[in-house]
Amino acid sequence: MSTPNSHRTPILVSLLLIGFAWSALCAAEPQAPKPGEIRCRPTWACMGINWYVGNRDDLARPASVAFRRKGRQQWRPALDLWAHVYKDRMMFSGSVFRLAPGTEYEFRVTVGAGGEKPVTRVVSARTLDYPKMPSRVVRVPTGGLAAAQEKAAPGTVMLLGKGTYPAVQLTKSGKGGAWIVYKPAGDGEVVIEGKTEIRADYVWLHGLTLRDAKNAIQGSHKGICITNCRISAHYAIHTGRGAENYFIADNRLTGDAKGVFSFSGEGVDFGSSRGACGHAVCYNEISNFADGISYGRGDIDVYGNYIHETVDDFIEPDYAFENYRIWNNRCYNSMCGFSFQPMKGGPWYMFRNVNVGTYLHAFKLKDITGPTVIAHNTVLTKSSRLGQGADILRGWILNNAWLRATPGPLASGGRFRPELNGARVDYNAYGTGGGEPWSGVNYKALAQKHGWDKHSTHVGYRDVFQEKVTVPAGKPYYSSKLKGKVIPKDWQFEHYLLLPKPGSKLIDAGTVLPNLTGPYLGKAPDLGAHELGLGTAWYGPRVWDDQTHLVYGLPKGWRKTPLTAGAKLGDIGCPDAAGAKVLLTCESPRIFALLRIEPLTGEARWRRAKQIVASDQGAQTPVLEFQDGLYMRLYRKGANATLIAARVEPDGVLTAVVGCRQTDLSAARLAMFQFVRSLVR
Numbered sequence: 145m146s147t148p149n150s151h152r153t154p155i156l157v158s159l160l161l162i163g164f165a166w167s168a169l170c171a172a173e174p175q176a177p178k179p180g181e182i183r184c185r186p187t188w189a190c191m192g193i194n195w196y197v198g199n200r201d202d203l204a205r206p207a208s209v210a211f212r213r214k215g216r217q218q219w220r221p222a223l224d225l226w227a228h229v230y231k232d233r234m235m236f237s238g239s240v241f242r243l244a245p246g247t248e249y250e251f252r253v254t255v256g257a258g259g260e261k262p263v264t265r266v267v268s269a270r271t272l273d274y275p276k277m278p279s280r281v282v283r284v285p286t287g288g289l290a291a292a293q294e295k296a297a298p299g300t301v302m303l304l305g306k307g308t309y310p311a312v313q314l315t316k317s318g319k320g321g322a323w324i325v326y327k328p329a330g331d332g333e334v335v336i337e338g339k340t341e342i343r344a345d346y347v348w349l350h351g352l353t354l355r356d357a358k359n360a361i362q363g364s365h366k367g368i369c370i371t372n373c374r375i376s377a378h379y380a381i382h383t384g385r386g387a388e389n390y391f392i393a394d395n396r397l398t399g400d401a402k403g404v405f406s407f408s409g410e411g412v413d414f415g416s417s418r419g420a421c422g423h424a425v426c427y428n429e430i431s432n433f434a435d436g437i438s439y440g441r442g443d444i445d446v447y448g449n450y451i452h453e454t455v456d457d458f459i460e461p462d463y464a465f466e467n468y469r470i471w472n473n474r475c476y477n478s479m480c481g482f483s484f485q486p487m488k489g490g491p492w493y494m495f496r497n498v499n500v501g502t503y504l505h506a507f508k509l510k511d512i513t514g515p516t517v518i519a520h521n522t523v524l525t526k527s528s529r530l531g532q533g534a535d536i537l538r539g540w541i542l543n544n545a546w547l548r549a550t551p552g553p554l555a556s557g558g559r560f561r562p563e564l565n566g567a568r569v570d571y572n573a574y575g576t577g578g579g580e581p582w583s584g585v586n587y588k589a590l591a592q593k594h595g596w597d598k599h600s601t602h603v604g605y606r607d608v609f610q611e612k613v614t615v616p617a618g619k620p621y622y623s624s625k626l627k628g629k630v631i632p633k634d635w636q637f638e639h640y641l642l643l644p645k646p647g648s649k650l651i652d653a654g655t656v657l658p659n660l661t662g663p664y665l666g667k668a669p670d671l672g673a674h675e676l677g678l679g680t681a682w683y684g685p686r687v688w689d690d691q692t693h694l695v696y697g698l699p700k701g702w703r704k705t706p707l708t709a710g711a712k713l714g715d716i717g718c719p720d721a722a723g724a725k726v727l728l729t730c731e732s733p734r735i736f737a738l739l740r741i742e743p744l745t746g747e748a749r750w751r752r753a754k755q756i757v758a759s760d761q762g763a764q765t766p767v768l769e770f771q772d773g774l775y776m777r778l779y780r781k782g783a784n785a786t787l788i789a790a791r792v793e794p795d796g797v798l799t800a801v802v803g804c805r806q807t808d809l810s811a812a813r814l815a816m817f818q819f820v821r822s823l824v825r
């Protein structure tokens with residue numbers, strides 16, 4: 145660590161004011177950060193990086209980030225950090241995406257300088273370990289959670305006998321990496337009627353049915369996992385201030401809105417903008433609440449969720465500070481989409497989401513104070529009354545397919561305040577009927593001045609998607625008088641995937657955003673949420689396979705099949721299934737998926753994962769990397785098509801071989817890619 149040279153300006157002095165200081169587990173903000181300090185805040189898939197500065201002038205400089213797995217040579221580019229100021233917090237913040245869980249990374253942050261030597265720091269931090277169920281099991285045939293808790297100890301799975309049990313308070317903690325898990329024994333449904341209050345750390349609820357009129361799960365502790373549960377309530381999962389590292393995955397959350405417009409009732413509500421965070425809300429189905437997912441301080445990942453028929457907002461990061469990340473969600477029918485009411489600093493990231501059928505507006509721009517990256521989203525509405533529209537022009541709006549089905553602007557009014565970072569608006573497909581996307585802000589002059597939209601294009605919703613889209617007949621609007629009224633059915637869209645149409649203006653019309661865009665085919669990324677030929681992400685609950693402890697998506701028409709059936713699938717390329725973990729099959733078209741684990745340790749796991757997809761013989765795609773440590777590639781092998789994937793595990797490599805007849809590939813391709821993409825953690 146060098147000390148500032150005397151000839152340097154106060155700018156660099158500010159950046160280097162204190163010595164190197166960093167903490168990977170500082171999400172709780174135990175003490176106020178000092179200028180010069182870099183704090184990394186991990187989740188399972190991302191790293192939030194925050195470089196605090198003491199001088200506002202520092203923020204005029206660009207701050208770039210590169211990353212690598214510890215011990216590797218090659219640095220990989222990530223998106224730049226964003227400068228932001230909120231009250232007394234002045235900092236560069238940003239996120240690195242698509243990281244492998246439980247892995248040590250290095251991050252090289254460089255603050256550039258006009259004419260001066262740039263300041264570079266390298267910090268290392270580890271992503272969170274993916275939750276793993278303990279192998280120790282205790283059976284509790286009667287008495288439900290309350291009886292199980294008495295016998296529970298850290299690192300134990302408590303198997304609950306079937307039955308309906310009353311409200312319960314859980315006060316016994318597990319330990320980091322050694323959860324107390326409550327799950328059904330397998331003899332029938334385990335139902336909790338009443339609130340489950342979690343006042344302990346490292347508690348894991350799995351596969352339970354939880355019901356309460358008000359609030360099914362409440363508590364603000366650390367390391368709570370809620371997986372594969374069915375939860376119905378006014379508030380399904382609610383935390384107060386300071387909750388840390390909640391992992392909420394593969395649940396079905398159902399509210400009580402019954403289509404009636406209101407502002408109350410949430411699927412997941414992180415309650416407060418104060419305290420810790422570092423949560424993931426992934427692969428859940430969330431419907432019939434006012435809001436799908438709400439609040440939290442920051443460093444929150446929301447991805448792979450299927451959110452629909454929410455009456456107020458799909459997702460509202462309201463009040464959050466840095467690094468709220470919303471990607472790969474598919475969302476349908478709500479008054480509003482993604483809410484800024486308010487934002488406290490930023491950056492927030494919203495990418496590769498399908499955001500369809502908001503009655504009022506796809507983004508709720510009530511109070512924006514910082515930058516947002518809105519990239520690779522597919523947005524479709526019948527009309528749009530997005531007010532304060534220019535407020536969102538203070539970050540990036542790139543690679544989106546943003547359409548309304550009736551002529552008119554996407555957004556109107558607002559103030560253009562690019563402030564610290566400038567704004568970039570380009571490579572978008574606008575569906576406005578040919579008019580300007582933003583009205584009331586002299587958009588044409590702004591775009592000319594800032595060089596925006598040089599690569600953007602105008603499209604119609606009938607021309608760019610594979611599905612034949614029927615627009616609802618009703619005329620959606622907002623009025624406070626709607627409160628308490630059922631939202632008309634004829635305002636609602638069907639749940640279209642909105643895959644891009646071959647040959648349309650969406651194809652190869654985008655630009656690569658490092659670390660964010662992900663793999664693509666052809667000359668360039670396509671516009672919108674999906675890349676033609678790579679299917680879609682997996683959305684909504686996956687299967688937690690009790691026998692193998694693997695978690696995977698099960699596409700429609702697929703089922704788990706005994707491994708012995710593999711012998712009959714050799715004609716479509718199924719390898720010898722001996723020793724494999726799981727065989728999945730689909731009858732029509734005929735598809736198989738075979739999962740296998742090779743035990744390995746250390747660096748050999750990464751070498752092996754890459755080796756599995758390395759051969760280019762018969763390769764139909766490049767090596768596709770949707771997440772670091774998860775590689776896949778599509779091959780043509782004789783009359784068959786085979787999609788091979790390999791994922792680095794803590795103790796080995798998971799291999800997935802998925803195949804069909806070459807002649808069935810066009811019918812099978814979407815499900816095959818959705819399946820392998822369900823292996824993204």
Ligand SMILES: [Ca+2]
Pocket residue numbers: 407434435456457460
């Ligand atoms: Ca709301």
Ligand SMILES: [Ca+2]
Pocket residue numbers: 651652653664665666667668669670675676
């Ligand atoms: Ca492409």
